[in-house]
Amino acid sequence: MKKLIYYLEDEKQLADNTKKLLEYDVHYEIVHFNHGWEALEYSKTRKPDIVICDISMPEMNGFEFCEIFRNLGYDNIPFIFLTGSDSVADVRKGMNLGADDYLTKPVSIIELFKVIKTRLKKSEKIETQFLKITEELKKEIEQKDALLKTKTR
Secondary structure (H helix, E strand, O other), X not given: OOEEEEEEOOOHHHHHHHHHHHOOOOOXXXXXXXXXXXXXXXXXXXXXXXXXXXXXXXXXXXXXXXHHHHHOOOOOXXXXXXXXXXXXXXXXXHHHOOOOEEEEOOOOHHHHHHHHHHHHHHHHHHHHHHHHHHHHHHHHHHHHHHHHHHHOO
């Protein structure tokens, strides 16, 4: 099953080129957004597996989008800033808002693919651990319920 990537970038030529390059990997489905409001609206119908987001965008900048996105409960979805700003203050702000990575333009497509793959792999590992723990807790609850039923008889 393809991994859904939200790609937020307002510079059309850059967005088109990057989207085409990302689509070379058949494991990814890329949905491009010009600004955060579009992505937030779309997230009501399809949750992404990972987000790649510029900071400088109209209507809502990347920091604002990240904060709103995380506050909507999507804090387990890998979030990567891909931006032209390499200031320490911006990097720190992005990470403090919950970004998992911060890349500065220009970035090689190979590096971008590596970061995406690494972040998705980490996310899948965490989800697998979560599901395992959830199953263990369900079994423990079932055992305790069964024990309670035998004690009350």
